[in-house]
Amino acid sequence: MALQRASDRIPWIIKYRPRTLADYIDQDEAKNKLIEWIKSFPKVESRAVLLYGPPGVGKTTLVECIARELGLELIEMNASDFRRMQDIERIAITASDKGGLFGRGRVILLDEVDGINARADMGGLEAVLKLIESTRVPIIMTANDPWSPALRPLRNAAISIELKKLSEGNVIRLLKKICSSEHVECDEEALREIARRSEGDLRSAINDLESVSRGSGKVTLDSVRAIIGYRDRERNPFETLGRIFSARSARAARAAAGSTQLDNDMLMQWINENIPAQMQDPEDLWRAYEALSRASVYMGRIIKTGNWDLLSYAIDLMSAGVALAKKSQDRRWVSYRFPEKIRYMAKSKETREIRDQLAQLIASIDHISTATAKKDVIPYLSIIFRNNPVNASKLAIGMHMSDSMIEYLAGPRAKDVLSLVKEFEKRIRLRGSGKEEKAEGRAETKAESETQKRVQRRASREDTARKEAGLDRFIK
Ligand SMILES: Nc1ncnc2c1ncn2[C@@H]1O[C@H](COP(=O)(O)OP(=O)(O)O)[C@@H](O)[C@H]1O
Ligand SMILES: [Mg+2]
Structure with missing residues (x-):
């Protein structure tokens, strides 16, 4: 077997990640806005920016390039880290001191904040909001979908900057450059086909280019169709x-x-x-x-x-x-x-997952183990939920339960409990808006963020359950 050079094994997506702004193509508007904002910090409208755009358009890369270009120390953090208290504290300390190592300035990147609520971390969102209020360091957040309801509080607290999908022409130009560095022969229309399929997602475009050229040596329209096309068909x-x-x-x-x-x-x-x-x-x-x-x-x-x-x-x-x-x-x-057996297995797996998450929630509130929660608490909760919808709905709101948790506990009475929950939540919101202006904003945000938390949590759980059961591709 021929020995491979180490550089051959590095995925192209990493090998060709731009290091400098000069290599970072297009996106001038976002680029300039972001640089302008960092340079004027702290004399800015808001101490945080929400950089948004579909996956693979270069959000993370842009922040990395800008930090390097401006000589700033980049403190990078993925939103999932916000579940851990010590991480929040670490980032808060960092944010309170603007000088970096060797007196360099700093910039904080909270990558993929759309993941914050989804990961069932209470208080994660609040922690970020507090951070934005108190930071002495520019905070840049990234998100794929800025309109997701869970992000509303962050959206309100930040300046939004959009990264648009790259044009086909720009994607092709980038792919061409990679081909020439790799000494891979490529046809123009083959690259156009890859670019067209990627829909502006550079990550997938580069990955596709790499699979085609590794799979067939040459990048022709036929090889693109054979390799990527085949893969599409395979899925159904x-x-x-x-x-x-x-x-x-x-x-x-x-x-x-x-x-x-x-x-x-x-x-x-x-x-x-x-x-x-x-x-x-x-x-x-x-x-x-x-x-x-x-x-x-x-x-x-x-x-x-x-x-x-x-x-x-x-x-x-x-x-x-x-x-x-x-x-x-x-x-x-x-x-x-669709096979009934698989559907059934997925369903029961989902149910188990909901029960597990509920047990975790109870465990964290009551400071008991999840095993105890399952054995000693859930059965009683279930009796309450099936017999006393009013108390049940209050418990559900107080404990931030998701709709699926409520359905799990209430069984046949789920509809009653859910509609009471909606009713109470509406009242809480109305009550909040009766107060003076500033307090109103806050009450609303809180009630909303709680509702959103529940909704988001349910959505994310259902996603994971399906993904794990491998059903995602079949269920529309
Ligand atoms: N403007 C760009 N110019 C050159 N390469 C880019 C550009 N944007 C993205 N890329 C490439 O696409 C890949 C994915 O970018 P990334 O920043 O991880 O996307 P996102 O964070 O938006 O999901 C990077 O590894 C990089 O190789
Ligand atoms: Mg990213």
Whole structure:
């Protein structure tokens, strides 16, 4: 095997990350605004900037380049760090002293603040707001989606600067530069295709360029379509199923089974669920299930013995075996179904996760272990939630429970409790707005941020649960 030079193994996305502003293309408006603001600090409208734009447009890189250019020490922090008290304290101390090491100025980067609330950290948002009020150092926050409701308080406390998606022309120019440094031959229209697919996300454009050139040496339109296009197609189980069921030869069926990202167990579930939709003739059905059950026997043996040589039999049986089970000729269009078993497993996993998060929440409030919370607290809470919606909704608000936690505890009474929660929250907000102006702002922000916290927390949990179950790509 040929020895690889270390520089060959560095992903291009890191290798070609701009170090200086001169290498950082385009984005002049944002660049100038940001530099101007840092230079006028602290005589500025706000001590924080919210730099926003879709993933991969160069937010983090811009801040790094500017800090380097202006000779500032960059204190970088990801929002997830805000869960830990000592990190908040560290950053607060840093923010109270504007001189850096060797008397250099400093700038604080709070990267991806959209993650703050999502990670179930109470007080994270408040901590950042306090920091902005008291800092002697410029604070730059980044976010993908500045309009997410959870970010509203931060948005109000900062000057927003937008990073726009790079134009196709600029993306192409950058890709060309990389190709020439790497001595990779590239066709203009191939780069245009990569740029078009990336939709201004430079991270994915550079990654795609790297996979194509490593995969085929040359960057041509065909190789782009073959490698990136293939990857797109790979993702869709419905298409894979269609190709398996309509295969006329064992080879075609096998190839179809090989073109999916589903793992073999999942693929088997998909096929299992959809055989009856595709086949009506009882004999066809019998043959198809016969083949599938043998595939399942092989899979079981593989797991038991670790003998992966058997895998090709299992795959042949579940693909070709099933495809060729169909002797009758009628070809109908059918809409394939998502496997019930996977849906069910995902659901129960989600439920478990909600219970775990609830236990963590209780544990942090009551200073008990999560095991105790599960064993001794949740069952009683559940009785209250199922029998006394008024008390339940007060508890839910006081404890910052998310809607899914409420649903989990209240079961059939969930609707009652949720509507009471909404009602109470509205009243809290109204009460807040009756006060004098300054207090009003604050009460509103607080109530809002609590509501937002709950909403955001629920959204993020559902996301993770789905992602972990690998369902994200199938659920729209
Ligand atoms: N304006 C730019 N000029 C050159 N390269 C860029 C530019 N913006 C982004 N990049 C490249 O894209 C990658 C992703 O940028 P990054 O700053 O991490 O994006 P974000 O923080 O917005 O998700 C960087 O590693 C860098 O190589
Ligand atoms: Mg970033």
